[in-house]
Amino acid sequence: MVSAGTLTTVQDRGRVGWAHLGVPRAGALDAPAAALANRLVGNPPDAAVLETVLGGLALRNAGPGRWAALTGASTAPTFWWAAGGELRVPVPTYGLRSYVAVAGGIDVDPVLGSRSTDTLAWVGPPRVVDGTSLPLGEPTGAPRPLDVPPARREGALRVLPGPRADWFASLAPLFGSEWVVRPDSDRIGLRLDGPALERVGAGELPSEGMVLGAVQVPPSGRPIVFLADHPPTGGYPVVGVVHPDDLWRCAQVRPGERVRFRGVSTR
Secondary structure, eight states, rough: OOOOSSEEEEOOOTTTEEEEGGGOOOOOOSHHHHHHHHHHTTTTOOOOEEESSOOOOEEOOOOOOEEEEEESSSSSEEEEEOOEEEEEEEEEESSSSSEEETTTOBBBOOTTBOOOTTTTTOOOSSOOOOOOOBBOOOOOOOOOOOOOOOOOSSSEEEEOOOOGGGGGGOOOOHHHHOEEEOOOOOEEEEEESSOOOOOOOOOOOOOOOOTTTEEEEETTTTOOOOTOOOOOOOOOOOEEEEOOOGHHHHHOOOOOOOEEEOOSSSS
């Protein structure tokens, strides 16, 4: 590792099935981009990749040459990463998170069945820092120089109904406003600023289970969209859930950018 950039972690499809024990799922925030990177280099879908924020990542190949790919905010279709060669992720012109896949996958030891780094409880491999040495697995499939990139839908984020809408006088501000992405957004949640949603009464909920994409409203009235490292439980009311096919966009919006929501009744 020459330079780890702003924030680089190892991610795969996530640590699914452990929420009942209080373990977050983790996994790549832009799942379609990570899956595309793996396909391009011939990896199985569950191979681990690197997720990096705003570029600046620089890697040196200490082993034999192999295929690599870069997707997400920065893109470079399948290319040959020569022995001793350096791989650099540029600062993207738009978007936030980029994904580096290497033939064979990042072969760190799995924890609870996943190689994903969870930044809430720091389960899994540690954060990648300058000087980190990452093992690579043996390539198992042929590279794909061409692939169909995932559909990138624009417009408002679709929101499915949530269980606690009746805690608020109206959801009109949620669906009728532009929300500014706050600088403290991270892998745990997309934190938004805008008009406060007004509660109809006092009191708090007992903690209940949270799902990926839950739109939770804390006492400030400003919503938080729970992302891959979200806590398994929470006590603030959930007014909706972002459609699974729109979650990748929550991974790519930058602080200061704006998002809108649109209510939908079904998937």
